Amino acid sequence: MSFRAQRGISLSLVPAGGADGWLAQTPVLWGLRSPEGTIFRQGILECILSGSMPFYKRTYSPGQLQFITTSTYRRAPLFLPERFCRCFVQRIEEVRQEMKFLLIGWVLMPDHFHLLLKPQPAETTPLILKELKEETAERIIKMLRENPQHPWCRKMLARLRLPPTVHDESHYRLWQRRFYPFNVFSEKKRQEKLNYMHNNPVKRGLVTTPGDWPWSSWRFYFLQDASILRMDRLQ
Numbered sequence: 001m002s003f004r005a006q007r008g009i010s011l012s013l014v015p016a017g018g019a020d021g022w023l024a025q026t027p028v029l030w031g032l033r034s035p036e037g038t039i040f041r042q043g044i045l046e047c048i049l050s051g052s053m054p055f056y057k058r059t060y061s062p063g064q065l066q067f068i069t070t071s072t073y074r075r076a077p078l079f080l081p082e083r084f085c086r087c088f089v090q091r092i093e094e095v096r097q098e099m100k101f102l103l104i105g106w107v108l109m110p111d112h113f114h115l116l117l118k119p120q121p122a123e124t125t126p127l128i129l130k131e132l133k134e135e136t137a138e139r140i141i142k143m144l145r146e147n148p149q150h151p152w153c154r155k156m157l158a159r160l161r162l163p164p165t166v167h168d169e170s171h172y173r174l175w176q177r178r179f180y181p182f183n184v185f186s187e188k189k190r191q192e193k194l195n196y197m198h199n200n201p202v203k204r205g206l207v208t209t210p211g212d213w214p215w216s217s218w219r220f221y222f223l224q225d226a227s228i229l230r231m232d233r234l235q
Helices: 019-025 042-050 082-099 122-145 151-160 187-203 218-223
Strands: 002-004 010-012 065-071 102-108 112-118 180-184
Touching: 065 122, 065 187, 082 102, 082 122, 102 187, 112 187, 122 151, 180 187, 187 218
Parallel strands: none
Antiparallel strands: 002 010, 065 112, 065 180, 102 112
């Protein structure tokens, strides 16, 4: 059976058990179909069917905030240089403009990040993470490869290199493939997650107070400083 994507792309796919049954079981959250059943993301669809993307069932509740956690591949401490941190921040802002989600809080650590966001609609959460992770990986790996004269860049590239047993079009990976969402369903839980993010650099021994770490939303909330990233206010 042939499925037609929104962009006019025909996808000839005959999954086991019949195409209609497969489509009925395809979760909206992956962006493969709308609630009406129309497939609209060719790239993700082909990725899942080819077996190159692991399939995990997640539930995204409309109107709720999502607390997201993602780590770098092999927990490489890539976000120590300011240049890479600014690259990450720039891409968050680009994706926010493209996908119109609300950013409520964030922290970027050397080897992972947390986001507190309100996707609109809720099912776009995986697409937001995909856009953020793919482009930051491309830009940062490119910068590392362009600077082999620096020992730190060579060390990070070695850390990010995929083993020969992994068949991938890229030789490097920047992010772990999975991310971990948590539905934030109350004001108490929202404050709990913000406090957790803001205190993460202190807990890790990177700074002595949350305000000393520039790569989080603490300065926006406590100093009204939006020079790095502006947070969205909930209505």
